[in-house]
Amino acid sequence: MLMKNKFLSYPDYAKYMLDVGELSASASLLQWDQEVNLCSGGVSSRARQISTLSGIIHERITDDEFFSFIKILQGDKTLSKTEKSNVRVTLRDIERKRKYPKDFVETLSETSSYAFMAWDKARKENDFGLYAPWLSKILDLKKREADFIGFETHPYDALLDEFEPGMHVKYLDSLFDSLIPPLEKLIDAISAKNPPEKTFLNQVFEKDAQWNFTMDLLKKIGFDFTRGRQDISSHPFTIHLGEGDVRITTRIDENNISESVWSSIHEAGHALYEQGLDLLGYSLPAGEAASLGIHESQSRLWENQVGRSYAFWEFFLPFLRKYFPHQLANVSLETFYGAINHVKPGLIRTNADELTYHFHIKIRYEAEKELITGNLAVRDLPDYWNEKYLRYLKINVKDHKTGVLQDVHWSHGSIGYFPTYTLGSLYAAQIYEACLSQTENLESDISGGNFMMLQHWLQNAVYRHGRHKYSNEICEMATGKPLSIDSFLKYATSKYNSIYNL
Ligand code: ZN
Numbered sequence: 001m002l003m004k005n006k007f008l009s010y011p012d013y014a015k016y017m018l019d020v021g022e023l024s025a026s027a028s029l030l031q032w033d034q035e036v037n038l039c040s041g042g043v044s045s046r047a048r049q050i051s052t053l054s055g056i057i058h059e060r061i062t063d064d065e066f067f068s069f070i071k072i073l074q075g076d077k078t079l080s081k082t083e084k085s086n087v088r089v090t091l092r093d094i095e096r097k098r099k100y101p102k103d104f105v106e107t108l109s110e111t112s113s114y115a116f117m118a119w120d121k122a123r124k125e126n127d128f129g130l131y132a133p134w135l136s137k138i139l140d141l142k143k144r145e146a147d148f149i150g151f152e153t154h155p156y157d158a159l160l161d162e163f164e165p166g167m168h169v170k171y172l173d174s175l176f177d178s179l180i181p182p183l184e185k186l187i188d189a190i191s192a193k194n195p196p197e198k199t200f201l202n203q204v205f206e207k208d209a210q211w212n213f214t215m216d217l218l219k220k221i222g223f224d225f226t227r228g229r230q231d232i233s234s235h236p237f238t239i240h241l242g243e244g245d246v247r248i249t250t251r252i253d254e255n256n257i258s259e260s261v262w263s264s265i266h267e268a269g270h271a272l273y274e275q276g277l278d279l280l281g282y283s284l285p286a287g288e289a290a291s292l293g294i295h296e297s298q299s300r301l302w303e304n305q306v307g308r309s310y311a312f313w314e315f316f317l318p319f320l321r322k323y324f325p326h327q328l329a330n331v332s333l334e335t336f337y338g339a340i341n342h343v344k345p346g347l348i349r350t351n352a353d354e355l356t357y358h359f360h361i362k363i364r365y366e367a368e369k370e371l372i373t374g375n376l377a378v379r380d381l382p383d384y385w386n387e388k389y390l391r392y393l394k395i396n397v398k399d400h401k402t403g404v405l406q407d408v409h410w411s412h413g414s415i416g417y418f419p420t421y422t423l424g425s426l427y428a429a430q431i432y433e434a435c436l437s438q439t440e441n442l443e444s445d446i447s448g449g450n451f452m453m454l455q456h457w458l459q460n461a462v463y464r465h466g467r468h469k470y471s472n473e474i475c476e477m478a479t480g481k482p483l484s485i486d487s488f489l490k491y492a493t494s495k496y497n498s499i500y501n502l
Pocket of ligand 1: 266270296
């Protein structure tokens with residue numbers, strides 16, 4: 001009997017990847033719903049649903065026949081450059097994924113769903129004990145994952161690779177070693193000065209008006225609501241649910257308007273990147289983000305270089321004032337700009353200023369390394385956390401909710417994600433510096449509410465590469481040099497010199 005081979009040519013590969021992509025998007029929709037809508041009674045069945053789908057997706061993408069076909073297809077001389085690159089990146093993914101057994105993937109997925117719900121409850125009730133057993137389970141699985149993947153010097157390297165391909169502990173250790181001392185120096189100089197006036201921020205900003213303002217802002221900066229939406233969740237996030245459906249979430253605190261505004265801008269930066277990816281490459285590496293470091297560079301660029309700039313608020317403050325006429329009646333643009341760039345160590349990472357932010361990341365990075373090597377036990381994590389906050393940020397952590405329970409990442413099984421925020425911030429500064437030098441009148445465009453030039457520049461410099469280039473290649477092509485801390489320090493020094501008269 002003659003068996004018909006189901007894989008013959010590139011279109012068979014593309015069709016197969018589309019099927020896998022649709023399954024992944026369906027799993028993502030279940031996850032979005034879990035974080036935005038799910039009732040507590042639905043937790044177990046939702047955990048099983050996502051886990052079952054994860055197992056099926058894993059089985060499909062690691063299929064022996066498909067793997068053999070991809071290896072053959074790699075040598076096909078008739079493929080275009082883009083097609084070759086898609087195949088090369090897919091092969092790299094499959095080789096990594098084939099190191100995990102299917103039951104491991106299902107267990108990690110199911111455990112993450114339970115861990116997320118436990119984290120959410122623990123955070124609301126300020127009870128680390130509710131989360132600790134689930135975090136221990138997650139860490140055991142991540143240690144196994146590092147063993148499956150393999151590593152040369154540090155198990156954390158194997159986990160970093162999932163978020164930032166090629167990244168390792170040695171590089172990050174030296175990056176933080178060179179970044180932290182100049183930041184400490186700058187923060188010390190700032191602490192010696194009078195803080196900007198910011199008492200107007202200590203008012204009640206009604207939730208509905210905050211929501212309406214963020215929706216207005218998203219429209220004005222170019223978020224495409226025909227291809228996405230915004231909702232509320234415990235921890236803001238962005239998720240891609242298929243072609244033409246990129247969703248973001250925010251969270252609103254009536255006593256802290258910064259929470260919703262900059263969460264929305266941050267997530268919009270992620271979403272603009274996702275919405276700007278090549279639609280023809282949907283479900284293929286051509287239509288996917290390069291890495292989490294590059295992803296965070298886009299969110300941090302919009303959040304900080306753009307969203308905390310004078311030019312941005314020259315345009316947006318009059319709109320914000322329409323929503324909060326009473327609260328902002330006597331607040332000038334200068335006062336507002338100073339207040340939103342106020343540097344002060346705080347407990348919450350997502351509300352941190354651009355300088356102290358990196359201490360929050362360093363603390364999490366150090367904790368993750370210790371947890372994954374087993375040098376730090378989960379039961380000792382809160383004390384470890386509180387000690388580090390006292391040491392690096394000279395601040396006392398008053399409860400678990402604003403301490404060790406503030407971030408969702410570990411409950412998702414994302415160990416090795418945090419360093420991408422610092423990498424992203426450094427990429428953002430370097431990329432924005434290049435954008436400013438390669439465009440004319442960018443700041444006056446922004447102060448006039450025109451974000452098209454910035455979007456086009458980012459499209460060309462970052463979005464269009466998909467996953468065809470590594471992060472550092474994108475950085476070098478966009479900025480003419482490899483990543484360094486220089487642009488960030490130059491940007492920060494100049495910005496805070498002028499705000500604080502250093
Ligand atoms: Zn982000």
